[in-house]
Amino acid sequence: MAKRNNSIxxxxxxxxxxxxxxxxxxxxxxxxxxxxxxxxxxxKHISISIKEDLPVQPKE
Incomplete structure (x- = not known):
């Protein structure tokens, strides 16, 4: 079945x-x-995703 993906x-x-x-x-x-x-x-039936980008400290 075909479906439409509506996102923001x-x-x-x-x-x-x-x-x-x-x-x-x-x-x-x-x-x-x-x-x-x-x-x-x-x-409507939805899914929600939240993402945060954090810096990673390099090995010294």
């Missing part, structure tokens, strides 16, 4: 106080309303 991806600073994600790239800074984006998926 952000990479930036999460502020749960105001439910916003702020992204910065070569074009400047953009802020997105995370709650508004999540409302699109309200009532």
């Amino acid at each position: 991806q952000f990479k930036g600073l999460l502020n749960t106080e105001v439910m916003e994600i702020t992204e910065e790239d070569k074009n400047g800074i953009a802020t997105y309303d995370l709650l508004d984006e999540l409302k699109f998926y309200d009532g």
Whole structure:
């Protein structure tokens, strides 16, 4: 059976106080309303993944 994959991806600073994600790239800074984006998926079966990149210290 064919299926459609509908997804959205952000990479930036999460502020749960105001439910916003702020992204910065070569074009400047953009802020997105995370709650508004999540409302699109309200009532649907979804999966959520959160990833954080942390530096690894090299061996001395």
